[in-house]
Amino acid sequence: MNDLGETHLRTWTLRMMALLAADSLDQLAWMGERELETKDLVEEAELLCRFFEAHAEHEALEAEDLRNLRVIGRRLGKVDVTCHASLWGNALTADPAWDDIRSLTRRFLHTMLGDWRQPLPRPVHPPEDDH
Structure with missing residues (x-):
C-alpha cells in the first residue's frame, strides 16, 4: 500500500473510532435525522479492523494499537x-x-493519540431530492 492509501485508511479508521467512542448522546446528535442501520456501521468498522490486521506487515499501526483494534473487531462481531x-x-x-x-x-x-476525545466525522447527508 502506498503512503497516501495508508494515510487515508488511518484517517478513516480514526474517524470511525471517534464516532464509536463518543458519548451516546453525542452519537445520537451526530446522526440527527438520518437513519443509519446498525449492520452498516458494524460492517464498516469490522472491515477497518480486518484490513489493518491483514496489512499488519506494513506496520501501519503499532503492535498495541493493532491488538486493541482486534479486540474491537471481535466485540463488534458479537x-x-x-x-x-x-x-x-x-x-x-x-x-x-x-x-x-x-x-x-x-x-x-487514548493509546494511539493520547486522548479518546476526538472530533466526530462530518455527517454525510443523504442527497436531496431534485424533483
Whole structure:
C-alpha cells in the first residue's frame, strides 16, 4: 500500500473510532435525522479492523494499537444479531454491547493519540431530492 492509501485508511479508521467512542448522546446528535442501520456501521468498522490486521506487515499501526483494534473487531462481531436489523440509534439504547465498544474504542484512541476525545466525522447527508 502506498503512503497516501495508508494515510487515508488511518484517517478513516480514526474517524470511525471517534464516532464509536463518543458519548451516546453525542452519537445520537451526530446522526440527527438520518437513519443509519446498525449492520452498516458494524460492517464498516469490522472491515477497518480486518484490513489493518491483514496489512499488519506494513506496520501501519503499532503492535498495541493493532491488538486493541482486534479486540474491537471481535466485540463488534458479537453485537446482538437482532440489533443488526435495527437503526443504530435504537441499538445504542437497547444493546449494552455499545457501552463495551465505546470503552474499547476509547482505550484504542487514548493509546494511539493520547486522548479518546476526538472530533466526530462530518455527517454525510443523504442527497436531496431534485424533483
